[in-house]
Amino acid sequence: MPTTDTHPAAADTDVLVVGAGPTGLLLAGDLAAAGLDVTLVERRPAGRSSLTRAFGVHARTLELLDSRGLADALEATGTPLTRMRLFGRLSLDLGRLPSRFDHLLVTPQYEVERLLEERAAAAGVTFRHGTALRALRQDADGVTAELTGPDQTPLTLRARHLVGTDGHRSTVRTALGLPFPGTSVIRSIVLADVRLADEPAETLTVSGSGDTFVFLAPFGDGWYRVMGWDRTRQVPDDEPVGLDEVRDLARRALGTDHGMHDPRWLSRFHSDERQVPAYRVGRVFLAGNAAHVHSPAGGQGMNTGLQDAANLSWKLVAVHRGEAPDPEALLDSYQTERHPVGATVLRTSGALVRLAMARTPAARALRTLAATVLGTLRPASTKALATLSGLGIAYAPAPGGGRSSGRRAPDVRLREGRLHALLRAGEFVLIAPEGASPALPSIAPTTAARVVRATWPDPARRTSVLVRPDGHVLWTDR
Structure with a gap:
């Protein structure tokens, strides 16, 4: 556990974010856009690397990026995938997704x-690379972080809150003394970045x-x-990984x-399933x-982290502004x-990778059954799509929040414009x-002066709805 500081000092920054991957960058950007003083520290030197594992941005994440004015620019960097093939035989129609982004965007994490x-x-985020x-140690008023800067220069920063977005080997998690229970789900995964003489027929080949x-x-x-497993x-x-090993894997799995x-780039890694018991200390x-870490099946890793950041950022903003009732x-x-x-x-990605790796007759029969159910029963495939895309995420209603609070708010058209465009202000939207x-x-957890007010285009609609900055409904009067 972190030690307690009995002599608190004044804060150097409102929030210190440790780790400049996608999760940390979205969180830091949200906080700074809301007027907080934010410092983001990253172990790596400045400059982006193209050596990245994540390649898919799901519909719910695209909606969150849309509410930050970034989705259209990201769409221009990638290719929309309207069908996702699983187990070699099952094809899920992403075009059925109830979203402006009815697809999976194939684009690299960088x-x-x-x-x-x-x-x-x-x-206005302050970046400290290297x-x-x-x-770290914390007290009733803040967190003191002991850092090592470039050239091993010692540095101490004081923040009101600290967020660890520093990956599966998180030093923040270690400093908190938290366990990371779980197991390795798949070992010896080969990664390679290559040129191809023959372009594949499909955008995403699995x-x-x-x-x-x-x-x-x-x-x-x-x-x-190329990501492969044998x-x-x-x-x-x-x-060591050689190109011949990657070629052999591809020929055996793809036929070419x-x-x-x-x-x-050639590398080898293993994939774990782990989750920390406490997201807050x-x-x-x-x-x-x-x-949390899990298998790459379903492409949900980066997406889940970005959604974590969107959930946490507005809550920290409300607390720092002094606007949260509790x-x-x-x-x-x-x-x-x-x-x-x-x-x-963890459960869904684990199930997908285990079915994909099925070897015994019983396991293969279960995979065939799963593919048949998802391929023939529309409610089953609809639920699968909602889970993979993130559109099905709904939170428990807040006390006093009304019967339907907690659900994701669709991008409805209002007299003032699309809901997700109105959310770009980073504030609550009252419809x-x-x-x-x-x-x-x-x-x-906001004031009336900050709320963006909008009107239903249909005069007959009499419901009032308060939408959180992360696009979920906080309250409705019906």
Whole structure:
């Protein structure tokens, strides 16, 4: 556990974010855009790397990026995928998603990071690259972080809150003394960035046999990412990878290696399923891979982290502004809402990878049954789509929040414009009937002066709805 500081000092920054991946960048940008003083520290030196694992941005994440004015720019960097193929035979129609973004956007993680970093910098975030956390201690008023800067220069920063978004080897989590229970779900995964002589017919290629599995996706600049696994070759992560091994995997799983050549990166890793029991310890929070890691099946990792950040940011803003009726309860709701989501992602991604790796006759029969049910029963496939895309995420209603609070608010058309466009102000949006001026409910962690007010285009609609900055309904009067 972190030590307690008996001699608190004044804060150098409102919030210290540790880790400049997608989760940390979105969080820092949100906080700074709302007027908070934010410092973001990153162990790596300045400059983005194209060596990235995440390649899919799901519909719910695109909605969150849309409410920050970034989705259209990101869409221009990638390719929309309207169908997702699972187990080699099941094809899920993403065009059925009830969203403006009825697809999976295939684009590399570094494009997401680029847009989020530009936004964070424009909002005034202070970046400290080449800086690592060594220890932290907290008291009733804030958190003191002991850091090591460039050239091993010691540095101490004081913040009112600290958020660890520093990945699966999180130093913040370690400093808190929190366990990270779980297990390795798949070992000896091969990664490679290559050129191809023959372009694949599909944007996203996923295929496998009982012993092999290969995923192939484009960067969009002529380079392709290959991820492969071979049941018969389970070796340590530090075992060298050669292009011949990657080619052999592709030929066995895909029937062709597409003329792979000129690799710029070859690596091997393993995938864990782990989740920290507490996303909050006092004034310190964990988000993204610092809080949960899971198999890459379904492409939900980066998406879940970005959604963590969107959930936490507005709550920290409300507390720092002094607008939360019950600050501790509001901050605790981050754990209450996001921990179950992380657990669900672990279950679904784990089920997908285990079915894909099915070897025994019983396991393969179960995979066939799952594919048949999802392929023939529309309610089952609808639920699967809602889970994978994130559109199905709904939080428990807040006390006094009305019968339907907690659900995701769709991007409805209002007289003042689309709801998700109105959310770009980073504030709550109150939608009311024409001529009505409903008072804010007592549970609202904001002031009337900050609320964006909007009107239903249909005069016959008499419901009033208060939408949170993360696009979920806080309150409705019906």
